[in-house]
Amino acid sequence: MKHWPLFAAFPGLEAALQPEALAALPTPVEAIPALGAKAWIKRDDISHPVYGGNKIRKLEFVLADIRRKKSRHVITFGATGTNAGIAASMICRDAGLPCTIITFPQPETATVQQNRKWLQHFGAGLQARSSLWQAVLSFYLHPGRLRSDNYFLFAGCSNPVSTFGYLNAVFELREQIEAGLCPEPADIVVAVSSASTLAGLNLGVALAGLKSRVHGIRVAAEKLGPFAACTPAVVEKMQSDALRFMQTQGVHMPAFTLPAVNMDGTYFGSGYGEGTEKAAQAMRIMTQASGLPLESTYSGKAAAAFLDRLATATQPVLFWNTFNSRPLPQEQP
Ligand SMILES: Cc1ncc(COP(=O)(O)O)c(C=O)c1O
CATH class of the missing domain: 3.40.50.1100 (Rossmann fold)
Structure with a gap:
């Protein structure tokens, strides 16, 4: 599989962006059988051999x-x-x-x-x-x-070029679906804070022609004083900046419909970094089911939303794991 399948779809982009291969890609996509046949996880926790995660x-x-x-x-x-x-x-x-x-x-x-x-x-x-x-x-x-x-x-x-990291991630997922490594998820659940992960995923799904619906679980405040910080409008701006960049590079794009940004603030609790009971419970369940560590600021809150969705799901649901699971080098077993 390719490191940047995005460039196979849009060849004009590579010369404009010239990214550096830092990540171990593709990250695996795995079933979580302990949570039922609909539960899937995208392992960005091991996106790098030393310190993984979505960054x-x-x-x-x-x-x-x-x-x-x-x-x-x-x-x-x-x-x-x-x-x-x-x-x-x-x-x-x-x-x-x-x-x-x-x-x-x-x-x-x-x-x-x-x-x-x-x-x-x-x-x-x-x-x-x-x-x-x-x-x-x-x-x-x-x-x-x-x-x-x-x-x-x-x-x-998060900055204008960072959005392309998660655009590429969706094309990577599409290759994994095409290779039969996982079904096309009906829903993708991911934590959202500085927002370019969600922007890349939401735009990527549209450009890659997937039918999945991306759910951004808001874990940061909507506003910083008078300024919008973590809102659908912020994500929309990131998406349109990325699209405009592609257009200025003369990249030919298929006709597509950009889905509305779907941001859910109900798992946020009382503030950034403040744990919630639901997140703590989800962390226990997910760690037991997958063996992976989660934390209470981002991945725990997203996992709570994932488990809630899974409880009534009739189609596959994908948890996009954004939190590093590599051990600190001096603490390696
Ligand atoms: C573990 C983890 N998950 C999710 C996120 C959210 O990603 P983004 O900032 O792109 O919204 C962060 C961001 O800091 C993070 O550290």
Whole structure:
């Protein structure tokens, strides 16, 4: 199977994007028999041999952009237990680029503690701020904005090129369906926060001609002060930016209907990083059924939605697992 089946469908795109192969692709798609015949999982938790999760697919395209812009220092922001920051600092370390992460506090959990070790392991330069607002201000008003060799990467490694990572992922899934490795899912369930994963999946499903319906399970606040942060409109903008980019590159696209962005906020609970009883229960069930670790900020809330959907499903349902399952190198068995 190809690493970027997206380019087989749209050959004009490769030269424009020139991604770097960082991920171990395709990621497996597997049944979860303990949850019944309709339950499937896409294993982006092992998207990289050292640290997996959903950021690696995005970073293939982001690193190419960093190189195109000749940037020499990556600056991003995220919560103290940022998975995106871990992935970015790993890729930066491997590319010989310093990575600075401006952090804001989140509820302390075992995953957050473990993630601190990961960040240290990859040599991330951490600058702690006392609130999300302080971190956002430090990011946007950073004195380094005046230097052209700094690359400012939005939280969650989401930016216009990152959407192509998950567009490609859908074409990868289509190849797996065509190869008979899994049925075409009626529903795909995924966590949504900085949103380019959902944007890529939703647009990808349309461009790849799949009938699956993508359900983004919102795990971040809809607004950051007066600004829209995690809303369908934000996802729609990412989709249309990606489409416009394809059009400007002269990529020939089939006629397609873009499905409405489907975002479900009912699993969010009281705030970003705040656990919910449903998520805790889903984490226990999923770990027992699949052997995979989940966490309470993203994948646990998405898993709760997946299990609810599965309970009444008549067609296959796919849980897109976005949380790394590789052990910290010094803790490997
Ligand atoms: C484990 C995990 N799942 C899901 C997401 C959400 O992905 P996105 O930010 O593209 O919406 C994140 C983002 O930080 C994450 O770390």
